[in-house]
Amino acid sequence: xxxxxxxxIGVSGMRANSxxxxxxxxxxxxxxxxxxxxxxxxxxxxxxxxVTNSAPGGESGGGARLxxxxxMWSQGALVTSDSPTDLAISGTGFFVVKGTAQGxxxxxxxxxxxxxxxxxxxxxxxxxxxxxxxxxxxxxxMGSTVGDLTVTAGTIPANPTTKIAIAANLxxxxxxxxxxxxxxxxxxxxxxNNITVYDxxxxxxxxxxxxxxxxxxxxxxxxxxxxxxxxxGTPGVPTQGANGNVTFTTNGALDxxxxxxxxWNFQNATAAQAMAFDFGTxxxxxxxxxxxxxxxxxxxxxxxxxTQDGFAAGSVSGIHIGDDGTLTGVFSNxxxxxxxxxxxxxxxxxxxxxxxGQGLYLGTESSGAALVGGANTGGRxxxxxxxxxxxxxxxxxxxxxxxxxxxGFQANSKVITTADQMYGELVNIxx
Numbered sequence: 001x002x003x004x005x006x007x008x009i010g011v012s013g014m015r016a017n018s019x020x021x022x023x024x025x026x027x028x029x030x031x032x033x034x035x036x037x038x039x040x041x042x043x044x045x046x047x048x049x050x051v052t053n054s055a056p057g058g059e060s061g062g063g064a065r066l067x068x069x070x071x072m073w074s075q076g077a078l079v080t081s082d083s084p085t086d087l088a089i090s091g092t093g094f095f096v097v098k099g100t101a102q103g104x105x106x107x108x109x110x111x112x113x114x115x116x117x118x119x120x121x122x123x124x125x126x127x128x129x130x131x132x133x134x135x136x137x138x139x140x141x142m143g144s145t146v147g148d149l150t151v152t153a154g155t156i157p158a159n160p161t162t163k164i165a166i167a168a169n170l171x172x173x174x175x176x177x178x179x180x181x182x183x184x185x186x187x188x189x190x191x192x193n194n195i196t197v198y199d200x201x202x203x204x205x206x207x208x209x210x211x212x213x214x215x216x217x218x219x220x221x222x223x224x225x226x227x228x229x230x231x232x233g234t235p236g237v238p239t240q241g242a243n244g245n246v247t248f249t250t251n252g253a254l255d256x257x258x259x260x261x262x263x264w265n266f267q268n269a270t271a272a273q274a275m276a277f278d279f280g281t282x283x284x285x286x287x288x289x290x291x292x293x294x295x296x297x298x299x300x301x302x303x304x305x306x307t308q309d310g311f312a313a314g315s316v317s318g319i320h321i322g323d324d325g326t327l328t329g330v331f332s333n334x335x336x337x338x339x340x341x342x343x344x345x346x347x348x349x350x351x352x353x354x355x356x357g358q359g360l361y362l363g364t365e366s367s368g369a370a371l372v373g374g375a376n377t378g379g380r381x382x383x384x385x386x387x388x389x390x391x392x393x394x395x396x397x398x399x400x401x402x403x404x405x406x407x408g409f410q411a412n413s414k415v416i417t418t419a420d421q422m423y424g425e426l427v428n429i430x431x
Contacts, residue, residue, distance in 0.1 A: 003426065005062070006419035012063030013412030016043060019066040021405040027393045028402075035076070035112030035359050036391035038398075042068040073350055076111075076392040078384055084319055085123060087113030088389040091381020093344040094361065096372060098148065099129030101360050107132070109345050109370065111389055112359035121152025127358055133325070133343045134374070140338040142326075146372055149327065149340050151319050156331050158202025160270065161310030164195060165278045166209065167293045171301045172252060174213045182240055185210045185224055191301035198310030199269035202333075205229050207241070217248045217255075217296065223262075223277070231265040246279055252297040253290030254282040275308075311335055321385035325375035344380045345370040 020041035030036040046062040078088045087095070094109035101108060108129065115123045115131055123131040133149035136142050174190045181188045189210035196204045210222045223242040228235030242262035247255045257279045264273040280286075280293010293305075314333030321327050325342035347353065352366030363370050375383045 003419050003423050007416055007423075009061070009063035010412045010415035010419060012046065012065060013415065014409055016041075016064045016066045017405045017408040017412065021402070021409070023066075023069055024398050024401045024405065028395065028398050031391050031393045031395060031398075033112075033359065033391050034114055034388050035110060036393065037074075037076075037111065038072050038391070038393045039069050040072060041066045042070050071351065071353070071355070072392065074392050076389040078387045078389055080387050082386075083116070084321060084386050085115045085117060086386055086388050087115060087321065087342070088384040088387040089113070089344070089375075089381045090323075090384050092350075093346050093375070093380035096132040096146070096343050096345050096370070097125055097129040097360070098132055099127065101127065101129070101356055101358055104356070104362070107370070108356060108360040108362060109353065110359050110361065113388055117151055121150040123149050123151065129360075131342065133327070134341045136327075136338040136340050142338065142341055146343050149342065151316060151327065151329065151339055155313050155315045156311075156333065156335055156337065158198060158200065158313045159309070159311050160200045160273055161197035161275055161308045163276045163278060164197065164207075164308045165293075165305065166193075166303075167280060167305030168193065168211075168295075168303045169299060169301060170211055170213070170219055170248075170294065170296045172217075172248075172296045172298045174301065176213050176215070180212055180220065180222065182222070182224065182238060185222065185238055188212060189222070190219075193303045193306060195306050195308055197264075197275065197308055198312055199264075199266040199273060201269045202312035203266065203269065204312060205266060208238070211301070214245070217250065218245065219247075219296075220245045221277075225264075229266060231267050231271070242275065242277060244277060246282075246294060248296040249283065249290065252295050254280050254288075254294050254296075255290060256284045257282045257294075258285070321383060323376065323382040323384065325383045341374055342383055343372050344375050344383075345372045346378060346380050347371065 023039050023041045027038045043064050044067040045064055089111060094111060095113060097108050097110055115125055118124050130148045132146050134143050135147060170191060177190060178188050189212040191211045192208055194206055194208050197207050198204055205225055208224050212220050214220045221244055222240055224238040224240055227233030227237040227239040230239055233239050241264045242259060244259040246257045249255050259277050262275050264275060265271050281288020283290040312333045314331035314335055316329045317332045318330040319327060320330060326338055327340045329337050329339045347370060348368035349366060352364050353361040354364050356362050371378060
């Protein structure tokens, strides 16, 4: 009977709008949930008969139902935070985390990037699930196996200085001073500069370089250190560890450079430490231009560059995460080294993922296997450190949906009350 069917249709409409209302309520509740993706209800009509037995002129339907709750994967706004381990994804893809959620243990996928370092050095989310990635070897070479990402890298061992690079201008108008006297280095030289070098134990030693004009377009140099820092030396007495000379062309370019001796016996460290002194790309010695290092022009002597390749031992004091997900450790000795790389997953059918709560998703047969790789590869988005992706819920849209579903619910309830009145009148006719 069509009146009874009207009752059933009204009930179906009320149920569908009620279910859709719960979807909207879930969206509104998670408006401030990091990485949350809003859902929408997909309505479809129902037939009141079998397709194979449909009447030639058609037949009324059987109402409506909420056929599917579809996740909307649009990008949420990125907001900056104070933590470098807060991560956001700009583009497609998911972070991979491992742990237990809702009684299931394994790999989960999330857009929520609120990570912090635990007492074992692992990057974990608020629920203790470990961020997955590729671990780098001690030399910075990135591994190919995905596992727990950690920022614990022990210490970088000390690296003794083996090379010193010097860039300076030596005043061509300088006069030739008295003969070199190591006990009166400042009085028998024209210019000096200082640099800290490191022995095999990572101890720093301040070396003073003295430059003495020896002839027209020719200079000698002497590298001195306090004798108390050398085996057998006398504290407070400057002691020479290396010396040599440089010559220049009449245009002020570096022509030749030579080291006469360079042997350093720092106390308790490896004996006879050799250090090479490089003053630039000299013309005759190196076949260079002679202009991109030490020069001799008619201007005051000054240092323009001074570097060396040694450093003390150091431990991780901070981290930096690049847009490709590379996790770089900043060490207390000023060195930087790759510690690992954040892994990201993509799916052939992202709509096939199963929602697992806590901002997590599970791969399913419908989604296809997770395609795991690095950020900015394989169509995956980039990683933004010190940022979080906000929910993509738009409250204006959700409030409009609330009103729409409320009106749909009220209209379907009106269908039921009207059909009930008609059914009552029909019963009264028989009386």
